[in-house]
Amino acid sequence: MSAATPGLVCAHHHLYSALARGMPAPPRTPTDFAEILELIWWRLDAALDLEMIRWSAMLGALEALESGTTAIVDHHESPNAIEGSLSVIAQACAEVGVRVLPAYGVTDRHGPEGARRGLEENRRFIEEGNKGLVGIHAAFTCTDDSIREAAAMAEELGVGVHIHVAEGIGDASAPQRLEGLTRDDWLLAHCVHLPTDHTLRGTILHNPHSNLNNAVGYADPARFSNPVALGTDGIGGNVLEAFRLAYVLQRSVDVACGPDVAWSWLETGWNLVPEARTDEVTWSYEPMDPWHLAFTPGVRPLQVKVDGEVVFADGRPTRVDATEVRARAAEQAARLHARL
Numbered sequence: 001m002s003a004a005t006p007g008l009v010c011a012h013h014h015l016y017s018a019l020a021r022g023m024p025a026p027p028r029t030p031t032d033f034a035e036i037l038e039l040i041w042w043r044l045d046a047a048l049d050l051e052m053i054r055w056s057a058m059l060g061a062l063e064a065l066e067s068g069t070t071a072i073v074d075h076h077e078s079p080n081a082i083e084g085s086l087s088v089i090a091q092a093c094a095e096v097g098v099r100v101l102p103a104y105g106v107t108d109r110h111g112p113e114g115a116r117r118g119l120e121e122n123r124r125f126i127e128e129g130n131k132g133l134v135g136i137h138a139a140f141t142c143t144d145d146s147i148r149e150a151a152a153m154a155e156e157l158g159v160g161v162h163i164h165v166a167e168g169i170g171d172a173s174a175p176q177r178l179e180g181l182t183r184d185d186w187l188l189a190h191c192v193h194l195p196t197d198h199t200l201r202g203t204i205l206h207n208p209h210s211n212l213n214n215a216v217g218y219a220d221p222a223r224f225s226n227p228v229a230l231g232t233d234g235i236g237g238n239v240l241e242a243f244r245l246a247y248v249l250q251r252s253v254d255v256a257c258g259p260d261v262a263w264s265w266l267e268t269g270w271n272l273v274p275e276a277r278t279d280e281v282t283w284s285y286e287p288m289d290p291w292h293l294a295f296t297p298g299v300r301p302l303q304v305k306v307d308g309e310v311v312f313a314d315g316r317p318t319r320v321d322a323t324e325v326r327a328r329a330a331e332q333a334a335r336l337h338a339r340l
């Protein structure tokens with residue numbers, strides 16, 4: 001192995017959460033995952049407008065590039081700025097030079113009209129010729145009708161579905177709700193509380209940092225026969241870091257395992273965004289071997305090429321000014337936090 005790899009793929013991201021850092025504390029301290037959603041994320045996503053979405057995506061894409069990640073599978077929700085939101089995200093990522101596969105997370109949390117508008121945003125974006133998936137927030141926030149409609153739309157458009165599955169115990173009925181609907185091109189995020197002998201098809205997206213942060217438990221993805229890929233669930237875009245954490249978490253329940261398993265999960269990302277295989281990252285460390293990387297923090301890209309173009313070199317993105325992106329994102333974060 002050398003110091004070069006293809007571009008890494010972050011298989012589950014929420015670019016909108018880049019502006020959450022420093023947000024005001026919730027009215028009271030959440031005591032479980034359901035309250036983390038209600039008191040933090042569902043207040044934040046409701047306050048987003050398109051300008052905030054644009055700069056959160058710019059910042060998220062920049063941070064991905066700075067970590068050698070050239071492709072992001074994004075799951076988006078902004079219930080008060082639905083129409084056009086996926087295009088804003090795609091445009092921002094394109095400006096920075098990062099590939100993105102976005103989806104709008106359909107939900108009935110804001111009534112049937114909100115669900116319909118979310119579905120239509122997925123359709124609009126994909127029918128305009130963009131690469132994307134159909135998003136569903138999660139079975140537990142959707143009616144059976146909405147889930148079926150999203151599944152049918154994805155099949156009609158020839159794309160997969162990106163959905164949260166059994167992240168918390170409150171979504172433990174997801175395997176029954178999704179029975180018979182999933183296909184191999186579905187992306188199933190988390191699956192912490194999914195039984196090992198489930199019948200769902202698709203790639204399981206493991207997000208170790210987020211699962212620990214939300215105290216939802218350990219998914220132990222090695223127990224599944226499905227393919228497994230690695231994501232950050234919105235906590236930055238550093239997939240190497242996700243690999244290192246995924247390895248030690250697996251090790252915590254299986255002292256005989258090696259880092260090659262978690263590395264294979266990182267490699268699964270290339271099946272989700274095959275174009276990233278043609279990207280090239282030259283790293284600060286050699287060899288880029290799982291046994292080395294599992295115990296080597298701080299490995300960073302020296303140069304990143306996407307589609308043959310150098311988009312990152314000498315510690316800086318080539319297409320955008322990192323200082324300006326951070327300043328504009330900070331302005332939008334202040335606007336967002338003032339609404340909370």
Ligand SMILES: [Zn+2]
Nearest residue numbers: 075164189233
């Ligand atoms: Zn997520």
